[in-house]
Amino acid sequence: MTPAARLQAAIEILDFTQAGAPAEQVLTNWARAHRFAGSGDRAAIRDLVYDALRCRGSFAALGGGAGGRALMLGALRARGEDPAALFDGARHAPAPLTEAEVAALAAPAPPAEALARADWPAWLLAPLEDSLGAAAAAAVLAQMRARAPVFLRVNLAQISRTAAIAALAAEGIEAVPVALAGSALEVRAGARKIAGCAAYRDGLVELQDAASQAVAETLPLAPGARVLDYCAGGGGKALALAARAPAAQISAHDIDAGRMRDLPERAARAGARIKVLRPGQPGGPYDLVVVDAPCSGSGTWRRTPEAKWRLTPARLAELTALQREILTAAVALVAPGGTLAYMTCSLLRAENDAQADWIAQETGWPVVARRALSPLEGADGFYCAQLRRPA
């Protein structure tokens, strides 16, 4: 497909997403209906769509509207390209620019800071600034307009980082160590080959953000420790902990058993022993209880841009109430002298420090460690507070 034809495809897909359809579903339907498009075309179109969803506010401001056409015009303008060169009406290309579009594109562009603010939900600007401070919030807003890097976690129980880099390189995947976490690699080239590569199939590497890895590395984990991943989902934290301490007794629990469906297979691949518990039957007590709570996901919105536009104040209030409910249940599972690790992938104080302080007040347990990572550290936003139950 020509670059202009890819643009036209992205326009059509964005028009569906703007009408409320989930992007993944629309992309899949589009690919089914356009079998001639190769994997390179599909990946390029997907990037155009996701960039536009992430930068929806600024592209709309630059392109003069909220529809797929205006978003693509805004995208080209943001990249300093001349839209008229691709909107030329050639076969499969977008129709030529209208007079109104030419006028919109000639209007002065808003300043860079205003564009970055337009790409964050307006109602959440003040909470973000309250949480991070005005200067850091401005830097984070700018950073979050770009695509997120792809990170791998090296299964250090099976292979060293250096050997993993060599194994990946042999399959055409270029990865480099990341300072943030001892197990983390950043993929610089060949990311689309990961799911099919031997190192992944053999459980030597897993996809996991470097901030999650950094936090998992700081949790107290004595050999033989009893550990519960209470909100395990796909089991990312349980697997990271198992790689760190193969002798630990790690259990995974989630209210939704379906979320843990792939965990036995992932654990087998990694050579890890993880006991999958039934929902509502978390057992206990445990030396370490990890609560990776449901949250806004605001630290990961570079990867899931639709989520930022979907979040509402009412949903955020529901989430903070749920976090307290989960924390209250988790407290009862911690052994005397044990640790409760509360974590979210949020940047917002209401979901982070405010919740840790609340449960510390409720229990009288001291907060012994806190870590708040933002995309300025290079990975997703991630938060963790550790509370120690008195012996």
Ligand SMILES: C[S@@+](CC[C@H](N)C(=O)[O-])C[C@H]1O[C@@H](n2cnc3c(N)ncnc32)[C@H](O)[C@@H]1O
């Ligand atoms: C942020 S996700 C967990 C991600 C996972 N730890 C990982 O690393 O892949 C939050 C999880 O909490 C689960 N959850 C929601 N309410 C819960 C509850 N009351 N008790 C236990 N788990 C719950 C959700 O089903 C979801 O899988």
